[in-house]
Each structure stands twice: as C-alpha cells, then as structure tokens.
Amino acid sequence: EAQVTQNPRYLITVTGKKLTVTCSQNMNHEYMSWYRQDPGLGLRQIYYSMNVEVTDKGDVPEGYKVSRKEKRNFPLILESPSPNQTSLYFCASFGQKRPNEQYFGPGTRLTVT
Amino acid sequence: AQSVTQPDIHITVSEGASLELRCNYSYGATPYLFWYVQSPGQGLQLLLKYFSGDTLVQGIKGFEAEFKRSQSSFNLRKPSVHWSDAAEYFCAVAPPYNTDKLIFGTGTRLQVFP
Numbered sequence: 001e002a003q004v005t006q007n008p009r010y011l012i013t014v015t016g017k018k019l020t021v022t023c024s025q026n027m028n029h030e031y032m033s034w035y036r037q038d039p040g041l042g043l044r045q046i047y048y049s050m051n052v053e054v055t056d057k058g059d060v061p062e063g064y065k066v067s068r069k070e071k072r073n074f075p076l077i078l079e080s081p082s083p084n085q086t087s088l089y090f091c092a093s094f095g096q097k098r099p100n101e102q103y104f105g106p107g108t109r110l111t112v113t
Numbered sequence: 114a115q116s117v118t119q120p121d122i123h124i125t126v127s128e129g130a131s132l133e134l135r136c137n138y139s140y141g142a143t144p145y146l147f148w149y150v151q152s153p154g155q156g157l158q159l160l161l162k163y164f165s166g167d168t169l170v171q172g173i174k175g176f177e178a179e180f181k182r183s184q185s186s187f188n189l190r191k192p193s194v195h196w197s198d199a200a201e202y203f204c205a206v207a208p209p210y211n212t213d214k215l216i217f218g219t220g221t222r223l224q225v226f227p
Binding site for chain 2: 004031033035040041042043044045048050090092100101102103104105106107
C-alpha cells in the first residue's frame with residue numbers, strides 16, 4: 001500500500017530536549033515536505049526536499065532542521081524545542097510529474113511543556 | 114498579496130442538506146487547485162483537484178468543485194451531506210510559478226447534525 005508514515009504519532013516533551021520526528025514514504029517520490037498545522041492558520045510549510053541531499057526552507061523554518069540522506073526518509077529535527085513549537089506536524093511527498101498531488105502522513109501531535 | 118482564503122471558519126448543516134464550502138485565491142495566473150479533507154485524528158486526504166479542462170471536477174465521497182476564473186474561486190459542493198462528512202476541509206493551491214509549493218487556506222470545520 002502506498003503510504004507516508006510518521007513516528008511518533010504523539011509526543012510530549014520538555015523545553016530544550018532534542019527530538020526527531022521520522023517520516024518515510026514507499027512511493028519512490030523525489031519531493032518531500034514538512035508542514036505544521038495550527039488552529040486558524042491552516043498548514044504552513046516548514047522545510048522541503050526536492051531529492052536526496054537537496055533541501056530548502058519553507059515559510060516557517062525557524063527552530064527546525066531536516067536531512068535527506070535517503071530518498072524514502074525525511075526526518076524533522078527540533079534541536080531545542082520550545083512551547084511555541086507545540087503543534088500538529090504533517091509530512092508529505094509527491095513524485096516528479098508536475099503538477100501533482102501531495103500525499104500526507106497521519107500527523108504527529110507534539111506538545112512542548 | 115498572493116493568498117488562499119476560506120471565508121467560513123465553521124459551518125453547520127443538517128444531514129441530508131446540501132453543502133457549499135467557499136475558496137478564493139489571489140494569484141496573477143490560475144494556480145493548480147486542490148481540496149483536502151481531514152477527519153478527526155487523521156491525516157489529509159485529497160478529495161479532488163483541478164489542473165485544467167472541464168471546470169466542474171468530480172471527486173471522491175460524492176464531492177464536486179467548480180472552478181470559476183472570473184471569481185477566482187474553487188468552491189466545494191455536495192448535494193446531500195452525510196454525518197460521516199463532519200471534518201475539516203482545506204482548500205490548497207500550487208502557484209503557477211512554483212508548482213512544488215502547496216499553499217493552504219485556513220480551513221473550514223464542518224459539523225453535521227442528525
């Protein structure tokens with residue numbers, strides 16, 4: 001089954017404790033992206049990657065890092081989480097054909113206390 | 114500024130009633146248009162998309178959307194709503210100058226009463 005998976009689905013952590021949210025897709029897609037969803041703001045792009053070792057900032061990249069060492073994986077790293085990063089995070093992917101629809105993971109709900 | 118607007122934050126309808134969710138965009142050229150649905154606790158699922166051609170687009174779950182260039186709109190419709198349609202609906206656009214980017218509206222939460 002074609003899918004995007006994220007782990008963990010739920011995470012509660014404390015300010016300053018580094019964490020990683022993993023994202024993996026099995027569709028051999030070149031493009032992957034991270035979004036955060038906040039009430040009243042919709043989804044906003046954090047970072048995206050056009051292919052292995054190619055990443056770029058989205059609209060709200062501050063406080064986040066990403067890496068793309070393998071085509072299928074695109075982890076989101078919060079080196080020093082803060083309460084304002086409490087949010088619902090989605091990973092998405094799509095292939096080379098343009099335009100194209102993005103496939104979304106199930107989301108990771110992060111709470112930073 | 115270039116943007117996507119969903120003017121209705123929250124809509125309540127009775128089961129069996131018709132539904133229309135509004136979406137307006139502001140771009141110089143026609144972007145690529147999408148509607149996604151997010152059921153409680155779930156990820157986003159694509160309902161339908163418009164790239165070109167027939168301006169009335171059919172999607173999954175009985176939804177359709179009509180692209181109106183003159184109004185810069187892409188409204189989502191369903192003739193008869195089911196209780197299982199209760200969810201949050203997002204309109205999204207991929208700008209014509211950067212089809213890798215997806216810009217979302219703020220969402221419309223649909224509540225369905227029996």
